[in-house]
Structure formats: structure tokens, C-alpha cells
Amino acid sequence: MTTRVLIADDHPLFRAALTQALHSSLSDVDIIEAEDLPSTTELLETEPPVDLLLLDLHMPGNHGLAGLASIRCMFPSVAVVVVSANEEPRTIRHALDHGAAAYIPKSTPLPELTRALETVLDCREWVPAHLQHAVEGLDTDDEDLLLAERIASLTPQQFRVLALVADGQLNKQIAARLDIQERTVKAHMSEILQKLDVRNRTQAGIAFRRLELVDPASRMERSPG
Template identity: 65%
Template sequence: MLRIVIADDHPLFRAALAQAVAATVEAVELLEAPDFDTTLVRLTDSAPIDLVLLDLHMPGSQGLAGLARLRGLHPEVAVVVVSANEDPRVIRRALDQGAAGFIPKSAGLDELGTAIETVLDCRSWVPERLAAAVDAEHADDEDAALAHRIGQLTPQQYKVLSRVADGQLNKQIADDLGIQERTVKAHMSEIFQRLGVRNRTQAGVAFRRLELIEPAARIEDG
């Protein structure tokens, strides 16, 4: 029996994905996760997971940083990115960082089923209408290397780094995570070394590089 995690904060879209999976796979156990932290729990609190359908914009995912984190912790699990962001550059970056495929949230049930069936057959999948544009995008080796380095951080280091990127000071991070301030400083030293940066500003910029703007937010800002 296959075990699949549907990681998305929208209940209606989780239901649509569940329907597509049920229609495609005969023997499957579905687990749902409304945020990134729950997704990580689903991957560690039970039997091995075969596939994660990951919403890049769900709470805690922080765009491609979440994909990098998940791939770093669980490289053996296939991950398909699910997103309303259909920018070919974003899709190219996700694939370069190890995603097995990309499913747009505009996809219908038939397309969802085809995507899931293709990935479970160990083939990558991108919507046909976007394939040429994605292929035309050049791989960014620097982005892929950064994603790999972030993926190698410990869970606590990742939490510290995400808060540094949000502009929190060491004392705020310590209070937020319930740890000593000197522990935060120790984590920061290790983060600097792993990311190849010299200060918290550079560390925050590196993390932000993997974040994405929701398409709706981009329209509102424009």
C-alpha cells in the first residue's frame, strides 16, 4: 500500500487532491497536513511515506526553503510541488532542487490524476502547456547549492535561520524557541559556516532567496 501526504492549508484543495489520488491509486493511505511542521511530523511519526504533495505557500513552508528542508531531511521521499505560482522560473528552480514534478492549482481532476500517476511511475511531470517554457529556463547552480546547504541544517538551526530572516534578534529568537541566548549564538555560528556567510544579514538574504511571493500578493502589490 502506498502512503501519500497531502500537504496544503486549503481544505478544499486537499479534498480535490485526495479525490484525484483515490481515483488513480487502488491501494493508498492518505495523510493530510495543513502546515509545514505537521508535514514533517507525518514523515516521522509512522510508516515510510512514498510521496508528498507539497504546497509551497502553506504556513511554515516559506517557498522553496521548505522544499529544500524536506529534501534535506527525507531525500528518499518523492516530492511533488503544488502551487498557484506557475512562473516557469519557479518551476525550474523546484525541479532543480529535487522536486519530482509540479502541479498547478488550476489543474482539473483529470490532470491531477495524470500527474500523480506519472510521478508514481518514477517519471517527472510538468503540465504540457508549461513544459517548453520550463525547459527554456536555465538551471541556477547557485540556487541549487544554496538549497542543498539549507537542507543540511538541523531542525533547530532551520528555525533559528528563518527567524533571523524575519529580522528577530537573538533574545527574541531565544524567547520564541524556549532556548538560551547562548544556544542561539552557537546555532548562528554553525549556520554561518554551513551557508558560507559572514554575518546574520547575509544569512537572512540567503534564506530569503528561496522564499516566494504568492501570486495574489504580487497582484495586490502591483
Template identity: 50%
Template sequence: MTRRIVVADDHPMFRDAMRSAIVGAVPDAEILEAGTLSTTAEVLENAPDPDLVLLDLNMPGMHGFAGLVYLCAQFPSVPIAVISANEEPRVIRRAIDAGASGYIPKSASSEDMRAALDALLEGEVWVPAGADTGNAADDGDAEVTARIASLTPQQVRVLMMLSDGLINKQIAYELGVSEGTVKAHVSAILQKLGVISRTQAVILARQLAEEADAPQEMVRRAANER
């Protein structure tokens, strides 16, 4: 049975490395690629029944966990596993709490990559062996993640646009809706996030994006090691 796997990462060299790793583990896989959040969404819209998405949290447009929440909400039947150079336990836990089906370090060995793909394609959750994620996210982390995950896909998009500095009129144009609809989304976002202003919502969203960041040296090293 052919497996359709989407590799979503903005580093072409790492996508090539992932393609080789996938072919070694799943020889009959059909591999699709994307380099931004928007192109990932387009691929998922157009590709019939993807079996798995391997997602970089730091691609253009992602805003870290916000992009993950958006994709999980927009495509709830598609397993999405984060693949990242950031191996901090609290980040792994946040990704799982935000809806990810697994978390694969970019430094993973070929054996671990094969094990991860096998588990994820069988519908299991996979995290690195020995990753102590049980208490990695404190109660505050879990609460914030739950609030973000409670947003609808459209509300997540609005939040990301607010983080980019867009005003209501610009957001309405980008989404093809009225300004009144945008205002309603913003109100719902503030209520769900437990904040009282757009500024506080943006600060929270940017904090989530920063927590998902991996130092660029780690990214380069992981790509070279593949």
C-alpha cells in the same frame, strides 16, 4: 498495494479537491493531511513509509523553498512534489534543484494529475508537459539554491527562525539546545550561504520565500477549478 499520500496545503477546500483527485487516480490510497510545515513534519515522523508528499510552498511556516529544503533533508527517502499555483518555469526549476521530485500546477487537469501521480509513485520526476525548465534558472539562481540545499535540517530551521525575527536565546529555547549551539549553526549558515551577516542571510531567505509565492487570486482560481 495501498499507497500512503500526504497532502500538505493550508486551504481546506484545496485539500478536499486533492483528496477527490487522488481517489480518482489511486483508488486504494490512504490520504493524510497537514496544513502547516510543523504538522507536515509531524505527519512524516509518525506515518510509516509515506509514498509521496504533495506540498504547497506557501503554507504557514514554509518560507518557500527553505521549507522544501528542510523536509527533503529531514526525510530524504520520501518523494516530495510541489503543488502550486505558481507556474513560472524558473520557480519549477528552483523546486527541482531544491530536491523536489516533481512540480504539479494547481490548475492541472484530471488527466495531468493522474499522469503526475502515476509517475511520482513509480519514482520518476514529473513536471508539466511543455514547461521549459532547462534554462529557467540562471547560474545565480542555481548557485543560491545549491547553497540553501547544502544546509543541514537543523540549520534550515535556524535560518527560518532568524527570518521570523527570533534571537539566539529564543531559537535555543525552541530547539532545546544551548545558545552556543545556535551560534555555531548561525556561523555555519553564513559560511554556506556566502554572506557575512545574519541580516544578509535573512534577506536571502526572504527573497527565496517571495519567489515561491503565488498571487492569491491564482490560488483561489485553481481551487475553484479543481
């Protein structure tokens, strides 16, 4: 039986490494690729059912845990494996709590990457052995889970509107960016405020940013020296 896998990552070299690992793990695999969140959701909606999604938390449009929560809500039958340069135990704990079946750091050697994929395909959770104790020692953040559920209830277009609000865009700018009417943006905002149970766009933006994650690569670029 063919296993269908979607690799969602904006780095071609890492997509190639994941493809190699998948071919090592599976005798019959069909692989498709995406480089941002919009193309990922489009493929999940239009392609034949995908069994496994390998998701980069920091690819364009994903917005960290917010994107993960949205995908898990929209496509609950798809097993999601997070692949990320971020190796902080708290981030891994959050990803697992938000529905990831595994968390694979991008520094993982190919043989271990292959074992991780085999573990997930066997319907078992996987985290790096050297981080497992630290991850298991962390408590689940119930407030974050509730927030993720609320964000996951947004439609894809509402998600895009909220992401732009969190980025400081005004309604007129959002309308131009998404090629929609300004009154449509206002209608989306009304629904967003209701679904997130917040009073205004400022609170909505703060809530969204709470689930965003800082990309370690960009963090290093900003560091002096």
C-alpha cells in the same frame, strides 16, 4: 500494496481535491494530512514511511524552495510533488532542480491532476504541457543549487532560527519564539554561518530569502485595485 501519501497544504478544499484525485489514481492508498512545514516534518519522522509527498510551497513555515530543499535532504526516499498557485516557468524550473518529481499548478483540472499523479507514481517527471517548453528552455541556476544544498544541511531547529533571522527577529525574540535559551540561539547562529559560508546574520538572512518565493495570492492582495 498500499501507497502512503502525505498531503501538505493549508487549504482544506485543495486537500480534499487532491484526496479525490488520489483515490481516482490508486486502488489502495493511505492518506495523511498536514497544514504547515513543522507538522509535515513531524509526520515524516514519526509515521510509517511515506511514498509520496504533495507539498504546497506557500503553506506556513515552508519558505518556498528553502523548505523543499530541506525536506529533500532530510527524507531523500520520499517523492515530492510541488502543488502551487505559482505558474511562473522559472519557479517550476527551480522546483525541479531542487528535487521535485513534478510541479502541479492549483488551477489544474481534476482529470489532468489525476494523470499527473499517475505519471509520478510511474517514476516519471511531470509538468503542465502548456508550460513544458518554457520550463525546458531555462537553464539551471548553479548558485541557487549550491545555496539550497547548504540550507538543506541545517537541522530543523537551525532552519527555524534562520527563518526568523530572515524575518528580522533578534536573538532574544527568537529565543522566546522557540522557547529556548538565548545562548542556544547564538550557538545555532554560529553553526548556521559556518554551514552557509557567510560572515554575519545579515548575509544569512539574505541567502535564505533568495530561496523564498512570493505567494501569487498575497501578491494580488497587495496590488492596487
